[in-house]
Amino acid sequence: MPAGGGPCPRCAADLVSWRASRTLVLTLCALLLVPMFTTTGVIVRLFHDKQAKIAVNWERAGNINLQGGRAQTAIEDFHNALLYSPSSSKLQLELAEALTAQGQLAESENYLFNLRASDPDNALINLQLARISAREGDVNAAVTFYHDAAFGEWPSDTHASQIAAREELIEFLLKNNRGDQARAEALSMAADNPADPGVINEAAAYLVESGDTANALDQYQHVLRLEPNNVTALIGAGNTAFAAYEFSQADRYYSRAIVRGAKTPDIEADRDLAAAAAELDPFDARLDGRERQQRILQIFSAAQQRAQACMPAVLTNAATAPDDAKALAAARAALPAKLTLSVFNVHPEYADQALNWAFDLEKAVPSQCEGTLADRAIQVLAEENKES
Amino acid sequence: MTEPADKVAVEARYGRAANLWVGIKRFGGALTAREDRFFLLLAVMIGVFSGLSVVCFRMAYEWVRLWLLTSAEAPPKVRLLLVPALAGLLIAIFVKRFYPGLRGSGVNQTKTAVYISDGDIPFNTVWGKFLSAGLAIGAGFSLGPEDPSLQIGAGIASVIGRKLRLSRENLRLIAPVGAAAGLAAAFNAPIAAVIFVIEEVVGKWSSGILGAVILSAVSSVVVMRGFLGPEPLFSIPPVGPLHPVELLGYAALGLIGGGVSLLFVKVIVSLRSWLRTLPDWTQYIQPAIAGLLVGVIGIWLPQVLGAGYDVMDQTMHGRFVWQLLAVLALAKVIATSLSFSSGTPGGMFAPALFVGAMVGGAVGGLEHHFFPAVTGGIGVYALVGMGTLFAGFLRAPMTSVFMVLEVSGNYSIILPVMISNTIAYLISLKYQPVPIFDQLSRQDGLELPSLEEEREEESLHVEDAMHPPAAPALRAEKTIEQVRSDIEKSQQEWLLIYDRTRGWRLARRAELLEKAAKVPANTRLADIIPKEQIPIVHADNSIDLPLRKLGDRPFLPVVHRAHPERLIGIVSREDVLRAYARTGVEEVAIPGPS
Numbered sequence: 001m002p003a004g005g006g007p008c009p010r011c012a013a014d015l016v017s018w019r020a021s022r023t024l025v026l027t028l029c030a031l032l033l034v035p036m037f038t039t040t041g042v043i044v045r046l047f048h049d050k051q052a053k054i055a056v057n058w059e060r061a062g063n064i065n066l067q068g069g070r071a072q073t074a075i076e077d078f079h080n081a082l083l084y085s086p087s088s089s090k091l092q093l094e095l096a097e098a099l100t101a102q103g104q105l106a107e108s109e110n111y112l113f114n115l116r117a118s119d120p121d122n123a124l125i126n127l128q129l130a131r132i133s134a135r136e137g138d139v140n141a142a143v144t145f146y147h148d149a150a151f152g153e154w155p156s157d158t159h160a161s162q163i164a165a166r167e168e169l170i171e172f173l174l175k176n177n178r179g180d181q182a183r184a185e186a187l188s189m190a191a192d193n194p195a196d197p198g199v200i201n202e203a204a205a206y207l208v209e210s211g212d213t214a215n216a217l218d219q220y221q222h223v224l225r226l227e228p229n230n231v232t233a234l235i236g237a238g239n240t241a242f243a244a245y246e247f248s249q250a251d252r253y254y255s256r257a258i259v260r261g262a263k264t265p266d267i268e269a270d271r272d273l274a275a276a277a278a279e280l281d282p283f284d285a286r287l288d289g290r291e292r293q294q295r296i297l298q299i300f301s302a303a304q305q306r307a308q309a310c311m312p313a314v315l316t317n318a319a320t321a322p323d324d325a326k327a328l329a330a331a332r333a334a335l336p337a338k339l340t341l342s343v344f345n346v347h348p349e350y351a352d353q354a355l356n357w358a359f360d361l362e363k364a365v366p367s368q369c370e371g372t373l374a375d376r377a378i379q380v381l382a383e384e385n386k387e388s
Numbered sequence: 389m390t391e392p393a394d395k396v397a398v399e400a401r402y403g404r405a406a407n408l409w410v411g412i413k414r415f416g417g418a419l420t421a422r423e424d425r426f427f428l429l430l431a432v433m434i435g436v437f438s439g440l441s442v443v444c445f446r447m448a449y450e451w452v453r454l455w456l457l458t459s460a461e462a463p464p465k466v467r468l469l470l471v472p473a474l475a476g477l478l479i480a481i482f483v484k485r486f487y488p489g490l491r492g493s494g495v496n497q498t499k500t501a502v503y504i505s506d507g508d509i510p511f512n513t514v515w516g517k518f519l520s521a522g523l524a525i526g527a528g529f530s531l532g533p534e535d536p537s538l539q540i541g542a543g544i545a546s547v548i549g550r551k552l553r554l555s556r557e558n559l560r561l562i563a564p565v566g567a568a569a570g571l572a573a574a575f576n577a578p579i580a581a582v583i584f585v586i587e588e589v590v591g592k593w594s595s596g597i598l599g600a601v602i603l604s605a606v607s608s609v610v611v612m613r614g615f616l617g618p619e620p621l622f623s624i625p626p627v628g629p630l631h632p633v634e635l636l637g638y639a640a641l642g643l644i645g646g647g648v649s650l651l652f653v654k655v656i657v658s659l660r661s662w663l664r665t666l667p668d669w670t671q672y673i674q675p676a677i678a679g680l681l682v683g684v685i686g687i688w689l690p691q692v693l694g695a696g697y698d699v700m701d702q703t704m705h706g707r708f709v710w711q712l713l714a715v716l717a718l719a720k721v722i723a724t725s726l727s728f729s730s731g732t733p734g735g736m737f738a739p740a741l742f743v744g745a746m747v748g749g750a751v752g753g754l755e756h757h758f759f760p761a762v763t764g765g766i767g768v769y770a771l772v773g774m775g776t777l778f779a780g781f782l783r784a785p786m787t788s789v790f791m792v793l794e795v796s797g798n799y800s801i802i803l804p805v806m807i808s809n810t811i812a813y814l815i816s817l818k819y820q821p822v823p824i825f826d827q828l829s830r831q832d833g834l835e836l837p838s839l840e841e842e843r844e845e846e847s848l849h850v851e852d853a854m855h856p857p858a859a860p861a862l863r864a865e866k867t868i869e870q871v872r873s874d875i876e877k878s879q880q881e882w883l884l885i886y887d888r889t890r891g892w893r894l895a896r897r898a899e900l901l902e903k904a905a906k907v908p909a910n911t912r913l914a915d916i917i918p919k920e921q922i923p924i925v926h927a928d929n930s931i932d933l934p935l936r937k938l939g940d941r942p943f944l945p946v947v948h949r950a951h952p953e954r955l956i957g958i959v960s961r962e963d964v965l966r967a968y969a970r971t972g973v974e975e976v977a978i979p980g981p982s
Contacts, residue, residue, distance in 0.1 A: 022426075025551045029433055036440050043447050044615045054459045079707075080461050083698050087619050110625050110706040110767065117626040 055085035062094060071102035089115055089122075096128050105132050123152030127165055134172050142172060143181070163189070163199055170206045179210040186210065190219050197223045201232045208240055216240045231262045238270065245384040247278035276377035282355060283384065293344045296355045299381070300339055302374040303358035307332075310369035314361065328364060331357045359385055427558060427600055431565050434548060435604035438541035438569035439611025445518055445537060446574075446616070452526025453694060461698075462690040468528070472679030472686075472693075475527030479520050479732055480675045487516035491731040494539030496829045498567045499589055499836045507546055507559035514543035520733040524675075528693035530682055530723035534574040535735020538585075541570020541608070561597050564589045565604045572605035573612040575737075576621055580791035581605045587784050588825065591837065622701045624796045625767035630803065633762045638804035641751045641769060642776055642811025648747050649780025649816045652721050652740070653824050660729035661831060671731060678730035682723045691716055692723045695738040700745040700774070704767035710753025717746035736824075740781045741774045748773015771796050772804045780812030783823040783840055788813075848931035853967035854946045854957035861886050861945070861955045864893070864914035868904045871913055875900055882942050886953050887914055891921040892945050927956055931967060934959045 062077030078095035085091055092111045099108035109132050115125045130145030146169035154161040166189045173182035183206075190203035204219035220237035223230050238253035254271030278284075280302075282295040307314050307328075313321045314328040321329040335354055336343055344351050359382035362375055371379075456471045457463040463471075483490050489497065490513065501509045521536035545566025549559045564585050572581035582598075582605050590597055663674055685692055691699040703713065724739035752769025771792055778788035788809045793799060822830075826838040859878045862871050864887035875883065878897055885893040895917050903916040923937040924947050934944050943960035947953075 022552050025548075026429075026433070029437070029548065033436060033440075036437075040440050040443050040447075040615060044443060047447050047450060050454070054454075058459070076461070079702070080459065082702075083461060084459065086698065086701065087617075087623065107706045110704075110765065114623060114625045114705060 051084040055081045055088065055091065057081075058084070059091060059094065062098065066094070066098050066101065071098050074098040075102055075104070089119065093124055093128065096125075100128060100132055100135070105136060108132055121148075121152045123149045123154045123161065123165065126152050127168075130165075130169070139173075139176055139178065143169065146172070163193070163202075167202060167206075174206070174209055183207060183210040183212045183215070187215060190222075194222075195226065197227050197230050197233065201230070201236060204233075204236055204240070208236070208243065213240050213244045217244065229260045231257050231260050234260060235262055235267060238267075238274070242270065242274055245281075245283075245380075245387075247274045247281055247380075248284075250274040251278050272373055273376055273380065276373045277380050280374065280377050281381060281384075283381070290341070293341055293351050296344075296351050296358075297339060297341065298374075299358045299378055300354045302372070302378060303361045306365055306369075306371050306375050307361055310365045310371075311361070314364075324364075328357065328361055331360070355385075424596065427561075427596070428603055430548065430552065430554075430562070431569075431600035431603040432607045434541070434545045434562070434566050435569040435572075435607030436611050437544045437548070438537075438566055438604065439573045439608035441514075441518070441540050441544060442537045442570055442573035442608065443612055443615045445522060445540060446533060448518065448522035449526040449533060449694075452523055453528075456527050457693070463528075463686070463693075465687050468683040468686045468690075468693075469680065470683075472528045472683040473676045474679075475523050476529070476675030476677070476679030476730070476732060477673070479524055480672045482516070482520055483675075483731065483733065484671055487512065487520070489513055490516045490520055490733045492832060493825060493828050494535040494537075494542075494735060495567075495588060495825055496832070496834070496836065497539055498542040498563055499825075499829070500834060501542065501546060501563045502560050502589065503836055504834070506556050507549060507561070507563045509539070509543040509546035509563060511543065511547045514540050514547070517543070517733055521735075524727070524732045524734045525694055527679065528682060528686060529675075529679060529727040529732050529734055530692055530694070530696070530720060530739055531727050531732065531734025532695045532736060532738025532741075533734075534571055534737035536733060537570040537574035538567045538735075539570070541566040541568070541573070541604075545569070545604075561590075561600070564597065565600045568601040569604035569608035573608040575791070575795075576609060576612065576619075577791055577794040578602075578605040578609045580787050580794050583790050584784055584787040587786055588782075620797065621697055621795050622704060622771075624771060624798060625704055625706075625765055627768050627796075627798050627800050628764055630764065630800065631762040633759075634764060635803065635807055637751070637755045637759075637763060637769075638772060638808045639811055640755070641748055641773060641804075642808035643815065644751055645744060645747055645773060645776030645808060646780045646812035646815025648717065648721070648743060649777055649812055650819050652725075652743060652777075652781050653816070653820050653827070655721060655725045656729055656736075656824065657827050657831070659725050660828070663729050663731075664831065674730040675732045678726040678732060681726050685719055685723050689716060689719045692720045692742075696720070696742040697738065700742055700770065703745050703749045703770045706766045708749065710750045710757070710766075713746045713750035713753060717743050717750060720746065737778075737782070740777045743781075744774040744777030745770040746773070748776065768801060768804070772801060772808050775805050776808045776812040779809035780816040781824065783813065783816060783825075785809055785813045848967055848971060849927065850925050850929045850931060850934060850946055850959055851927035851957075852971070853931055853934070853963040854927065854959040855963060857884065857945075857955055857958050859883070861892075862913060864888070864890075864912065864917060866913055867910050868907065868913060868916070869909040872904060872909075875904070884945050884955065884958070885913060885917050886955070887917070888953065890914075891952075892924055892947070893917045893920070894922045894941060924952070925959060931964055935961065935964055 058077045058081035062074045062081060065071075065074035065077055075095065075098045078091060078098055081091050082088070082095060092115055096108040096111045096115075099105070099111070109129065112125050112129050112132070115122065116129065119125060126145045126149035130142050130149055133139075133142035133145055146165060150162050150165040150169065166185060170182045170185045170189070173179075173185060186203040186206040189206075190200045193199040200219050200223050204216040204223070207213070207216035207219060217237060217240040220233045220240060223233035224237065227233070234253050234257035238250045238257060241247075241250035241253060251271060251274040254267055254274055257267055258271060280295055280299055282292050282299065284292075287295070304315075311325060311328070313325040314332055316329060317333070331353070335350060335357065339350065339354055358378060362371070362378045362382055365371065365375075456475070457467055489510075494517065497513070498509070501507055517536045517539050521531070521533065525531055525533055542563040543566065545562045546559070549562035554562060567589055568581050568585040571584060572578040575581055582601050585601055586592075586598065590601075663670075666674075682693070699716075702708070708716070720739055720743050724736065724743075727734060728736055728739075749766045749770040751773065752763065752766040755769075756763040756766065774795075775788040775792035778791060779785045782788075789802075789805055792805045792809075793802065823838065823840050826836065826840070829836045858880050859874070861884040862874060864885050875897060881897055883895055883897050883900060885895060887893060900916065904911075907916060922941060922944065924945050925934050925937065926949050927946055938944060938961055943958045943963075945955055946957040946959055948956055
């Protein structure tokens, strides 16, 4: 730097010239920045476009491979895609999905936790984490993530996605013998969607699966109040009523379902069975003593006929009967040869003995020896008797 | 008389242009009037230019990679065998025939410019580095872009500085300013870049250089982020709470990282040293052979190709098992040693970080295998491992800590980082006393100042040279009658006097006695002693301080810091010389007595 500030005019001139040249250089530098910024901007833009295209291509290939069941190739594709779009949450999520599918849970979890840290309410991320926790057997973590997924932010179709996540949770709980939790989730799902018959039907089905038939029936009945002709609810209610040994009610629901178009052989068979069971049911609270004895006689008579056809040994002398028929033969021998209402009047204890013998016989008859509808109904009644 | 209309228009046009130029000159004059202010302005401009250049450099090697090795992480085998080898041959011809100065470390080349060439870095070095390093990294050589970016920044700064006819001192300082800008843009980490340049290139924290370095680093990062986005180099997985026992794990990482750093340095230095003993013509084929070998490694381990930032990122997300991470660390050491030692332009920052991430991930994975309850995520170990190698291999302990904090944005890992880095640094310091950059410069026949050696050098203090005073100091507030006998009994030629209000004085005994004889006995000593206050020193001052303060005085008082009236000792020029002689410290030029 030239010395400045001195009195000599030459030095002052030098200083002025020096400053002017600096200003010129600075100005030129500033001007040079304009084309440099422009050129760099264009280059970067071109490169980003190229990167985006490459990422999209790899992503597409990854999705195709993932859908085709080639998870390992999909993982490589998604890794390649991430090289060109490293901050893409979508890609990381897809990679995590592929990793989960391939069983590389730890790596998948790392990506997901990273994503979750920046977007904790993202339902898809939480759902993936829930699935990983489920696979790892960490039930509590899975439930937490499923909840976060169900009540998180979905990219589209929020309602359906939420329901699907909750259903997945309930199925997971059922699979892990957490019936109480599953029941609570199902009831909560139904309660949150009081005007959606489809969801309530699903919830009711899960309630049945968790063993809560009473609440399931309530839910089906709720649907039927919303849509009296809902065939799914009618069948579900029929099944639930049947499972609760409410045979008349089941018969009515099945019949209504058939009237509304559910004419499959299964439903009709169920309806017939329910109707037969309702006709024979000796435990119906509405029956008086005589009517009950009459039904017992009907059951006993059907059982006798079945025994005649399939296990005649039980109707012979207990001493000569084969081992597997000895007990039944003895029980039959303890009863009079012919049972009537008047016998029951004299010996009311014969009614229960006869009923038990009929139930035992229907259970003991080999399944190859096909019975009538009444026989199948008696078997159902036997189950009911056993449970009660 | 009226002038023709077109002439008026032309004059008006040129008049406006002239006015604009005058305005620019005035504005420029105001900005450039003061050198310090101008230097700061210049730092910003250098930062902008460096930021732009680094963005272009990154684009260059990314495009080259796409063109030559395709977009797949694992390129086709044929390409792996051909591309690095052919690129190596091309680079060798380019470097050997046109730019021989491009071989070696950009950090050292910048230091050479600062300490040997008065800050002069030719512009063709910038171009040459840009092209050759861009081709090398893009073609898969295991080298990083930070070192070339640093040198590109320094080169741009040097060119601008010369065009602006900066003073020699400022020209020397401007290269590190550009270096910081280049490094900051390459790392997207301005703090780490500033500290590295101060720690490794400049070696001193002065306000003038610090302000300029910070401004250039910040402006380059702003430009870089403007084009490439604000995302950090790595997306760091969430860091959970640290179990106290886990600190032992990080200590183990420090130990292993220190060992790997040593290995890495030894391999590079030995291989480079051996390759330099081969005939000169082999320098044409050394990069090609290195490229071929790197390509062969890449067939099985494509992760080691190039800078490897994406692989580090994936490691942090637990992509690799610990066994593979250990293999990758070893493969990267080999690939980088081959690439760098063959003279291929490119840096070692990214490879060091890569090896650190792999070692960290491997240690984390291993610990997780045996102690899953107390071991955090592999990602954190990988991150800490990066800092560990940075501290152990590059021997930049402060930079290593700040770099990890900056790229992670998470201060909860500060404890593991500090523990691991310190251990690795100390191991490296113990078993490899000369840092790698200094070893490389010595291989090149240059004796650049070793800032670490300066840092670590034991310095002498005043307490090593001082000796007890022969007589106690006199008090200026006392009367002549009170001190006369002390003065008369003293055998010293010079006497020290302490004045409570005016500090320490030094007086000849004879002069004092002469003056005392001329005044009444109850006169205060303060009234007859010399008015000049003498400098004092403290026991912990550097030993060279007395030399600078002594002047023509025979000695200086060494006083207590909390009690300035308390004389601890005295120190003379001879004392200092004796102390230097005793410790065998290099001779210093000491001015003779005037």
